[in-house]
Amino acid sequence: MTQKTIQGNADLAKQIRLRRSELGLTIEEAASRAGVGTKTWCRYEAGESIRSDKCKGVCKALNWLSLPGQEAGTPTEFSLEEYKDHEAWSRFLEDEFGTRAALSFAIGSDLLLDHLQEDMDELAAMPAGSHIGQLEISFIDGFLPRQFLMHYTYEFLYRIKCSLYSMRIRAQSGLPLRAHSVAEELLVTFCEQEASALIELSGKFYEIGDETSGDWIFDLFGDSDLLQFLYSGMYLEPDHPYHLSHWYEPQFYME
Numbered sequence: 001m002t003q004k005t006i007q008g009n010a011d012l013a014k015q016i017r018l019r020r021s022e023l024g025l026t027i028e029e030a031a032s033r034a035g036v037g038t039k040t041w042c043r044y045e046a047g048e049s050i051r052s053d054k055c056k057g058v059c060k061a062l063n064w065l066s067l068p069g070q071e072a073g074t075p076t077e078f079s080l081e082e083y084k085d086h087e088a089w090s091r092f093l094e095d096e097f098g099t100r101a102a103l104s105f106a107i108g109s110d111l112l113l114d115h116l117q118e119d120m121d122e123l124a125a126m127p128a129g130s131h132i133g134q135l136e137i138s139f140i141d142g143f144l145p146r147q148f149l150m151h152y153t154y155e156f157l158y159r160i161k162c163s164l165y166s167m168r169i170r171a172q173s174g175l176p177l178r179a180h181s182v183a184e185e186l187l188v189t190f191c192e193q194e195a196s197a198l199i200e201l202s203g204k205f206y207e208i209g210d211e212t213s214g215d216w217i218f219d220l221f222g223d224s225d226l227l228q229f230l231y232s233g234m235y236l237e238p239d240h241p242y243h244l245s246h247w248y249e250p251q252f253y254m255e
Contacts, residue, residue, distance in 0.1 A: 006050045012068060013047035019062045020045075033061035035137055057137045063196075065111075083107070090171035097216040104214070105177070108191025109168055115139040115194070116161045123154040132157070143190050145230040148244040163187060163248070178220070180254060182247040185226050192217050221252070 020030045031041035034057035044050055050058060055067055080099070083089060086106040094102035119138050123130050132138045132152045144152055163183050171177050179185040192214045218224050228234070229242040236243045241251055 006052060006055055006067060008044065008047045008049045010047050013045050015068050016058070016062065017045045019064070023063065025061070030061045033142065034058050060137060060139055060142065063193075088168040088171050090177045091174050092171070092176045093216075093220075097219055100214075101216040101220070104192045104195040104216075105167075105171065105188065106195075108193070108195035109164055109187075111194040112187070112190050113161065113164060116157050116164075120154055120157050120161070123157070129153060143193065144186070147230075147236060151244055159248070160187065178253040180250045180252050182226070182230075182242055182249075182251070185221055185252075186230075186247070188217050188220065189226065 020027070023030075025033070027041055027045075028038055031038045034041065034054070036054055036057060040054075044058065050067070058064075059066060080103065083103055083106050088106045088109045090102050090105055093105055119132055119135060119140050122135050122138075123132070126134065130153065131150050132141045132144075133149045135141070140157070141149070141152065160183055163181075164187050167177060167184060167187060177188075179188050196214060225242070229236060229240070238245055240246070
């Protein structure tokens with residue numbers, strides 16, 4: 001069966017090149033993140049068509065929700081006032097860390113739930129014990145620490161999805177949205193990263209003032225241990241607080 005394609009053009013090619021440059025990615029790095037060869041990526045940047053089954057990978061590599069010009073049905077426009085009535089809007093985050101923080105959690109948690117479900121649906125069709133590293137394209141594996149890749153199974157995704165639902169309930173209830181565990185620190189970080197793309201695409205920074213930085217998450221955590229221990233290439237022994245076996249243990253801001 002012939003694969004459907006997204007027609008390439010000079011404007012799309014230019015936007016792909018500029019976006020890759022903004023992210024500081026080489027062609028090789030972008031192609032790897034997209035799950036295609038470097039020659040294929042070069043063709044995209046030359047204005048050639050993109051196979052529809054490869055669009056998801058290109059968007060993942062460039063941190064886009066969809067290709068420019070293909071946003072029909074994608075909520076790239078939003079009203080800040082409408083989001084303040086969102087079920088995951090956290091008054092605690094808004095009061096303590098600013099509008100950007102509350103907006104990021106509300107938007108990011110919606111997107112993250114969708115991406116978790118996408119990966120879960122694919123893993124459900126694979127043999128038990130399969131992990132996201134075996135998926136052709138996953139929006140989640142780029143966020144998670146590589147040391148524990150083979151443990152990111154359907155059961156893992158289900159558990160972390162339940163943790164996110166629990167955080168959304170706390171937000172809706174007006175409770176302090178502190179990250180009490182490593183899993184919750186990761187979820188807050190993922191939500192900020194997910195939301196940043198949509199906020200950028202919307203072009204509505206002016207609605208949230210100058211709060212365009214994601215540094216609020218480290219103010220929320222009180223440190224940057226998450227980066228130091230999970231994203232610096234450090235090997236963690238099983239007794240380390242940031243080892244996967246301890247991710248769901250309440251460790252932070254506990255009385």
